[in-house]
């Protein structure tokens with residue numbers, strides 16, 4: 061009888077693989093292969109694991125070795141390269157391999173009762189593959205775009221490229237035409253067809269792109285991978301990618317871990333976007349993993365942005381990444397908007413709006429053009445307060461305020477989701493005159509409707525788009541010209557191509573200028589450039605207003621605003637990099653953050669103190685444990701410990717040893733380690 065020892069990983073926090081025996085049930089049963097799923101019993105439970113190695117022997121005594129129950133043959137095994145990617149991610153982020161490899165697969169596939177695959181697949185072919193949309197007119201690339209597309213499609217081997225192009229410069233067009241060139245060069249049978257992975261920050265906010273891709277590549281199967289898919293859908297798309305049928309895979313960060321046997325090009329659109337960082341569980345950077353994957357497979361990768369992350373910019377400056385530049389907007393006669401500051405000390409706002417911004421809005425209304433007011437704070441007011449006794453609406457469970465949501469008649473905590481009715485009077489002194497302090501999008505909307513009763517005002521934020529599909533309806537109504545003034549949070553800042561929008565007003569960006577987070581100004585700059593980039597995406601109409609961005613600020617002299625006005629990312633980025641170098645901050649140093657949380661802060665701090673002292677290591681700086689800025693969330697106190705090292709391998713070696721020690725510490729605190737943290 062054929063038999064073998066299988067090394068198997070499971071989705072458990074236990075950091076190792078487990079040996080099991082496999083015995084053929086009869087002679088016809090094929091040998092198990094690495095990358096296949098198996099069903100077995102572990103700790104008296106039936107679970108599904110993955111084979112990561114085969115062997116003739118085991119350190120486990122023969123009488124202790126258990127047999128696997130079944131090997132699943134219906135799927136082609138996950139490839140060795142895919143497993144290597146998971147192993148890299150697991151090692152780099154200090155997690156067990158099983159916790160990376162298994163959750164990356166669709167639930168239906170790793171369920172105890174696997175679904176019948178044939179019927180799944182047929183449905184996908186019907187809905188996704190045979191796509192007979194009429195091909196659309198493809199824009200003729202301008203010379204800069206053409207050069208970029210040719211360079212990308214013509215690159216051989218590992219070729220990381222920064223596509224640095226101003227908002228509206230037609231980066232998408234470049235990716236798609238480079239993709240088209242690569243797909244057009246495919247020869248031979250179906251098994252050799254190239255796959256192209258396109259990562260975007262959020263799919264739900266950019267349905268235009270998906271439609272565009274499908275129309276552009278009729279007959280080519282396009283798979284989408286993001287967390288908004290229902291399980292069945294997710295499995296079909298994942299399978300289409302795994303089986304090599306889908307040739308274009310459009311996805312959010314999680315798609316970086318998809319199985320793509322014929323991957324030939326990776327595109328990361330808006331590579332600077334914070335949503336490429338997973339903030340729980342395996343806290344990975346999809347951008348960094350994508351670069352590793354491209355290197356592993358020796359294929360080109362394109363990172364596109366108008367405001368690249370400083371990490372990427374640093375690589376481009378040092379020549380590690382090639383830099384391609386698009387300096388102008390692609391649409392004929394569309395120009396970057398003129399950006400101006402409004403000094404709020406001189407032009408005092410009423411209802412949150414300075415007189416200059418109000419007259420700019422009036423002008424757009426008269427010309428039948430659209431305006432966008434960007435206020436990155438949802439709700440009516442961030443807090444309500446009692447003038448008489450000083451009471452404020454603190455959340456009882458978090459170090460934060462309860463936000464007033466007036467249309468919903470609620471106070472809401474944005475951190476723990478606690479909801480309360482709005483108190484009729486002050487809970488401490490009974491005063492009935494409670495005041496909202498500050499302004500969120502709901503309050504701005506209310507004020508605008510009074511100020512411009514004839515205007516069609518629409519607010520788009522997480523509250524107004526809770527129902528599935530409602531964001532799409534809202535954005536459609538803007539595109540269809542049913543909206544005069546759009547109010548929005550960061551949801552409206554990215555990607556949208558509003559053709560009739562000529563004014564962007566930016567309210568209250570100042571708080572980020574003085575944040576303790578050293579990345580705050582990099583982020584603010586990117587956000588302002590993004591939202592400013594919504595204006596003037598079409599040529600100025602005859603008799604129409606020029607495109608314009610107005611920033612209301614109390615600090616008009618701040619150099620960040622000067623850089624935004626000059627659309628000058630180059631100098632701004634260079635000066636930020638200089639600051640980072642002097643202050644020994646990333647990308648000039650490598651960091652890891654150990655977080656701990658417990659019912660009492662002392663428990664968390666105590667754990668971190670023990671962690672800080674458990675090993676000595678040359679070249680590693682271990683900072684003091686400190687409570688997190690927002691210490692308490694949902695009745696749990698949180699603290700953190702920062703580790704720094706000037707060398708990445710040095711940090712990695714330390715972390716591996718350290719993790720082994722940390723697992724020995726007895727504590728009631730829950731803890732987790734994050735490598736390359738972005739929120740410190």
Ligand code: ADP
Pocket residue numbers: 199200201202205225226227228229230231232233390391392557
């Ligand atoms: P980016 O991603 O760089 O912000 P987009 O890809 O959204 O820019 O392109 C902005 C607009 O320019 C889109 O409406 C797109 O259709 C258009 N566009 C892109 N390339 C061209 C071109 N070569 N000629 C005309 N219009 C173009």
Ligand code: ZN
Pocket residue numbers: 446447448449450451486487488489490491
């Ligand atoms: Zn009071």
Ligand code: ZN
Pocket residue numbers: 455456457458460473474475476477478693694
């Ligand atoms: Zn709370």
